[in-house]
Amino acid sequence: MKARARRARAAGWLVLVAGAVAAAPPAARAQGAAGSAQGAPASAQAAPAGAQPAPAVAQPAPASAEAAQASRDADAAFARGKELYRLGKLDAAYEQYRTAWSLKQSYDIAANLANTELQRGMKVEAAEHLAFCLRSFPATGNAAQHEQVRAQFRAVRKEVGSIVVKANVDGAEVSFNGTAVGRTPFRHEVFVKPGTIAVEARLAGHEPARVTLEIPAGEVNTADLTLLPPSAPERPAPPAPPRAEAPVPAPREGADTVGPRPEVLIAGGAVAGAGVIAGVILTALAVGRDGDADEQRDALVREGGPAACAVDSPKCAALRDALEGAADLKNAALWTFVGAGAVGLATGAYALWGGGAPRQGAVTARAVTAAPVVTAGGGALLIRGTW
Numbered sequence: 001m002k003a004r005a006r007r008a009r010a011a012g013w014l015v016l017v018a019g020a021v022a023a024a025p026p027a028a029r030a031q032g033a034a035g036s037a038q039g040a041p042a043s044a045q046a047a048p049a050g051a052q053p054a055p056a057v058a059q060p061a062p063a064s065a066e067a068a069q070a071s072r073d074a075d076a077a078f079a080r081g082k083e084l085y086r087l088g089k090l091d092a093a094y095e096q097y098r099t100a101w102s103l104k105q106s107y108d109i110a111a112n113l114a115n116t117e118l119q120r121g122m123k124v125e126a127a128e129h130l131a132f133c134l135r136s137f138p139a140t141g142n143a144a145q146h147e148q149v150r151a152q153f154r155a156v157r158k159e160v161g162s163i164v165v166k167a168n169v170d171g172a173e174v175s176f177n178g179t180a181v182g183r184t185p186f187r188h189e190v191f192v193k194p195g196t197i198a199v200e201a202r203l204a205g206h207e208p209a210r211v212t213l214e215i216p217a218g219e220v221n222t223a224d225l226t227l228l229p230p231s232a233p234e235r236p237a238p239p240a241p242p243r244a245e246a247p248v249p250a251p252r253e254g255a256d257t258v259g260p261r262p263e264v265l266i267a268g269g270a271v272a273g274a275g276v277i278a279g280v281i282l283t284a285l286a287v288g289r290d291g292d293a294d295e296q297r298d299a300l301v302r303e304g305g306p307a308a309c310a311v312d313s314p315k316c317a318a319l320r321d322a323l324e325g326a327a328d329l330k331n332a333a334l335w336t337f338v339g340a341g342a343v344g345l346a347t348g349a350y351a352l353w354g355g356g357a358p359r360q361g362a363v364t365a366r367a368v369t370a371a372p373v374v375t376a377g378g379g380a381l382l383i384r385g386t387w
Contacts, residue, residue, distance in 0.1 A: 268347025275340025286329035
């Protein structure tokens with residue numbers, strides 16, 4: 001009983017009569033939060049907490065019977081919420097306040113709803129409704145109650161973030177992390193939980209605008225969204241005029257080719273060039289081997305005279321090997337030059353009189369390769385391919 005009495009005293013200022021203030025125009029949830037505290041001056045006079053306040057201004061009659069009934073239903077739900085809150089039934093009181101708020105938005109309903117949201121840990125929603133209460137608090141309202149609302153709003157604002165949404169067009173649907181929060185323009189800041197917020201705006205006939213913000217607690221952030229009309233598709237370039245080409249003579253009937261092929265000419269030239277280079281290398285090796293043989297012969301003559309090799313000896317055997325190796329290299333160089341010349345002549349003849357790409361059904365020519373082969377006893381040029 002003592003705990004219930006303390007809750008009732010703590011919320012005594014919230015027990016306001018719903019009929020004291022007419023319903024405010026419906027507002028979107030995203031536009032129901034504001035950062036500036038607006039209220040009555042400190043000298044404003046009002047009835048004690050929990051008492052019936054006098055109407056702030058003369059209220060016009062309901063526009064229709066439906067509006068009047070909605071206002072009465074809101075007042076009834078508000079009264080039930082206050083009674084349930086007095087009895088300590090927080091969740092049930094919260095549902096009644098929500099029902100009243102859905103029917104009529106007024107500062108007293110917003111204040112009581114925010115109070116239950118704070119106790120339920122719903123800080124973002126509480127900040128939203130406290131901000132609405134401060135914006136719509138009557139100038140003749142209770143100054144102490146107004147200051148208590150401001151204190152609650154300052155405390156909860158330190159634990160939530162807020163975003164001021166700006167866009168270059170009206171009517172664009174804005175979403176935070178994929179959840180719609182309203183349409184532009186937004187008159188007030190939108191309260192959010194701290195963290196990463198992906199803000200996106202969409203409007204038919206425009207390219208979507210997106211921005212990602214890091215929202216710290218207690219700070220106001222701005223999301224500037226620029227929606228642009230879709231870019232006009234690029235016109236395709238006009239087709240190029242057809243080029244005048246000389247007529248290609250038809251191949252002779254029965255001909256196997258339609259002209260020399262460049263790859264064969266290139267391969268033939270490469271093989272001929274490789275053969276010449278290989279011949280030069282082999283010739284240089286032969287000259288070197290001859291020089292070695294001459295030095296060995298001179299050494300034997302100095303040691304044993306002109307008939308030094310009359311009797312077989314290892315040095316004489318080495319001299320014979322050197323002479324035979326030089327002869328082999330000379331022969332290899334000669335035939336390499338002959339092969340390179342033959343390939344060069346064949347390539348030239350092919351360029352002048354030979355065919356190129358075979359006609360359909362003919363065997364495709366293979367690549368021609370050439371490589372020098374050098375051994376301890378001599379060397380040669382290996383040519384492989386199909387003409």
